[in-house]
Amino acid sequence: MQYRKDRKGNDISLLGFGCMRFEGSGTGEYFQKANDQVMEAIRQGINYFDTAYVYKNNEKVLGRILVENNCRDQIYIATKLPQYMVRSVAQAEKIFNQELELLQTDHIDYYLMHMLNDLASWNRLKAMGLEDWIKEKMDSGKIRNIGFSYHGNTENFKPVVDVFDWDFCQIQYNYLDENIQAGKKGLLYAAEKGLPVIIMEPLRGGRLVGMLPETAKKRIAKSDVNESAASLALRWLYDQPQVTCVLSGMNSMEMVNENCKTASLALPGCLTDDERQLIEDVKNDIKNSVKVGCTGCNYCCPCPKGVDIPAVFQCYNQLSEDSHARWRYIQMTTFRKETTNAAKCVGCGACTKKCPQHLDIPQLLKEAKKELETPMFKIINWGTHFFHFY
Template structure:
C-alpha cells in the first residue's frame, strides 16, 4: 500500500474505505459481510475509514467491526457532523457524543463539517460557537484533525478554504469532474495551502464503470492493456501528487483486492501518455450524449443572480449520460442545500454570461431547459423545506 502524509506528518493510505455503501440485508447492514471486507482492507494496509452520522447504521457497524477485531488503534476514523440538522452548540455536543458511542471510541481522527456549502453557512456556525467547540476538542484530543466535505463550485470552495485553519478537506473529484465541483483548480489550491485532500466519488457512484457507454468500455478493453474502467479512473487520481487519499465504497472482497492492487501500483506520475489519451477518448464517448457543450471553464461566472451555470449544465448533461435520479440529486445538493440558492430558475435572461462564453452556448435558453428537467416537484419541495427550516 502507498501512503501519503497529512500536514502533521501522519501517513494515510492512498486508498480509503468508504463505509456509506456497506451491503444491506433487509433494513440493516450485513455486518458479517462488511466485517470481512473491512478487515481484508485493513490487512492490506488501508488505514482510513470514512463514515458519517447520516449514513444509516454505518457508524455503529464500523464501531462494532473495529471493536470485535481489537484494531481501533491501527486505523483512522473519519466521520462527519450533520450541522444542517443542528440548531445549537449543545446540539453539536450531543451529536458528537452519540457518534463516539456508535463508533465505540473516545476520539475521532478526522472530523468533518458535512457538506459545508458556502461561507454563509460557515458564518452561521461561527455565530453558533463552532470555532470554540472545535478548539476545545482539538485540545483534549477527542478530535485529532478538523476538516469539511464539499459539493459545489470552485470559487466557493477556495473561499471556504480560507475562512478557517482547516487540517484537511474532502471533495468530489474524478476525470469527469476535472473542471467542475472543486475541480483540479480547487485541489491544487488546497494543496498549496498545505491541506491534505480526500477524494470522494472517484467513480461518480459507479457511473465510470457500470454506466459507461458500450463504446467507451470497448475502448478500454482494446487499448487498456488489461486495466479495468475502475483501475483507469483510480490511476488518473493517484497520478496527481495533490491527492492524499481516494475513498471507495467497496462491497466485495474482489473489489477490495483490485483497488488495493491499483493503489499499491500507482504512485504519483505513473499514468502513461497512452492512458492519458485513452481517458480523453473515453470522455469523448461519454460526452457524445451531452445536451450542452459546456467545458466548465467558468468564463460565464459570476452570474448576477447567483446561478451556478457550469454546475447546472453538468447536472443537466448527467441526466442523459448517467440517469435522472442521480443527476437530480447532485443538482439538489449543489444548488439548494445552501443559504444562497444557485438554481437555474433564478436566471433573469440578462445575457451577461453569453458575452463571455468561449463555446458560444445559448446559455439563457439552455438554463430554461435545464430548469424544466432538473427542478421537478421533489426539488421544489426540498428547496422550500431548506428555506423554511433554515437548515443552512
C-alpha cells in the first residue's frame, strides 16, 4: 500500500474504504461479510475508513467491527455531521455524541461538515455558533482533524476552502468529472493551500466500470493496456500528487484485493501515454452515449437565477445507467442555502449565448426537470428548506 501525508504528517493510505456501500441490515451474514472485507482491507494496509451519520447502519457496523477485532487504534475514522439538518449547537452536540456511541470510540480522527456546498451554508453554521463548537471539540481532542465534503461547483469551492482553517477536504473527482463540481481547478487550489484532498466517487458510482457504454467496454478489452476499467480510473487519480486518498465503496473481497493491488503499485506519474489515450477515447465513448453534450466547461455560469446547469446535465446524463442519479441531483442542488435545481430556470437564454456547444439549454433544462424532479425530490426539497433553513 502506498501512503501520502496529511496536513499534520500522518500517513494516509492511498486507498480508503468507503463504508457507504455496506450491504443489508448490518446484522447476521451482512455483518460477517462487512467484517471480513474491512479486516482484509486493514491487513493489506488500508487505514482510512469513511462513513457518515446519514449512511444507514454504517457507523454502527464499523464500530462493532473495530471493537470485536480490537483494532480501533490501527485505523483512522472519518465521519460527518449532516450540517444541512442542524439548527443549533445543541443538535450538533447530540448528533456528534450519537456518532461516538455508534462507532464505540472517544474521538473522531477526521470529521467533516457533510455537503458544505457554498459559503452561505457555512455562514449559517457560524451564526448559530458552530465554529466555536468545532474549536472546543478540537481542543478537547474529540475531533482530531476538521474538514468538509463538497458537491457544489468550482466557483463556490474556493470561498469555502478559504473561510476556515480546515485540515482537509473531500470532493467528487474522476476522469469524467474533471471539470464538474470542484474539479481539477478545485483540487489544485486546495493542494496549493496545503489541504489534503480525499476523493469520493472515483468510479462515479460504477458509471466508469459496469455502466460504461458497450463501445467503451469493448475498447478497454481490446486495448494493449493491461488494466481493468476500475484500475484505469483509479490510476488516473493516483497519477496526480495532489490526491491524498481515494475512497472506494468496496462490497466484495474481489474489489478489496484488486483495488489494494492497484494502490500498492501506483505513484504520481504512473499513468502511461497509452493509458491516457485510452481514457480519452473512453470519455468520448461516454459523451457520445449521453443525452446532453455538456462538457462541464461552465461557460454558461453563473445563471442569473442560480441554476447549476452543469450539475443538472451531469445527473440527467446519468439517469439511464446510474440508479443513484436522482439522489445525486438532490445532493447537488438541494442541500444548500439557495437551491440550484432546473425548475429555477426562467428561459432567459443568457446561458445559450455563452455555450460553446450551442446547446438549447433552457429546453434541455425543461426536459431534465421532468425526469429529475420527481414527487420525492419535491418533498425532500420542501422539507429541507422548511425545517432546516428557515
